[in-house]
Amino acid sequence: MNKSKKKESSLSESVRDSSATIAERIYETKEDMTYNESYKLERLYLHAIEIGDLELLNKLKPNLSEYNTGEIQAPDDIRKLKDSIIITITLATRDAISGGLDFEMAYKTSDYYIGVTEKLSDSAALNMLYLKIVFDFSQKVRKRKMLQTSNEICKKAIQYIYTNINQPISTSDVADHVGLSRTYFSKYFKDNLGFTVWNFILNCRLEESKHLLTNSDKSLVQISNYLCFSSQSHFQRAFKKQYGITPYKFRNGTN
Structure with missing residues (x-):
């Protein structure tokens, strides 16, 4: 028997062994009536993420810490927990996008949390991170839904602002992007959404600063510079006012 046939034979045996193991587990689960409820919980919390329902997540919160994505094979419990969280991040990212979160923000959030997951080595910290991820994705979707509009010009403007929030963009830049004069676009945007373009840009920057303050070790100066505030004092004044x-x-976490 040549090497190729030996590999095929070995692979076939491995598949048969795996199938037999899975069949045995299913049998034991049914026999003992120990059905895994994780799928129902998974669908509930992913639905909550997709529609931005923080109230539903709060109701599910006592059960979320017990959720697992199944019997993931891993060398140790920490690795298994990390793999489970990364699967959760992947699923949450897809449902958040389905719920209206833009691709860039969704994948930026996904990359960030995967990085944090890999750095942690404590199960309690990983479980806390898991809850934080679920609520963060849901909150981001909720904020996007609050700004949903059928107006294509405003949608295009909002998307441009979200994508370039760490760039020194102005009302004129957004107006140029949608192909309108600054004066006309400013009035058009406010008439349709109820707030000015500049206030929206500022609000987006301040919301992003909250995320960075909570989830990063960047200094106030770094955050201020990253989000294009004219100075750290300007950033601090705007943040406190908001x-x-x-x-x-x-x-x-102090008042």
Whole structure:
């Protein structure tokens, strides 16, 4: 028997052994009436992410810590937990996009959380991260849904702002992107959405700053520069005016 046929034979035996193992597990599960409820829970929380339903997630929260994606084979429990969380991130990313979250934000969030997952080595911290991921994706979808509009010009403008939030964009830049004059576009945007282009850009930057303050170790200067505020003091004043708390206190969870 040549090497190719030996490999095929070995692969066939491996598949048969795997199938037999799976069949045995299914039999034992049915025999003992120990059905895995994780699929039902998975569909519920993914649905909550897709529609941005934070209230539903809060109801599911006591059960979410017990959720697992199945019997993932891994060398140790920490690796198994990490694999489970990465699967959750993948599923949440897809459902968030389906719920209206733009591709760039969804995949940026996905990449960030996968990176954090790989750095952690404590099960308690990983379980806390799991809950944070689920709620963060749902919250992002909710915010996007609040801004949903059937107006194609406004949708194009919003998408441009989201994509370039860390660039020094102005109302004129957005107007140029949608092919309208600054004066006409400014009035058009406010008439359709109820707020000015500049206020929307500022709000997006401040929301992104909250994410960075919570999920990164970047300094206030770095965050201010990254989000194109004219200075750190400008960033701090705008943040406090918007949220009633300084960025420093927000990061440290103090009032």
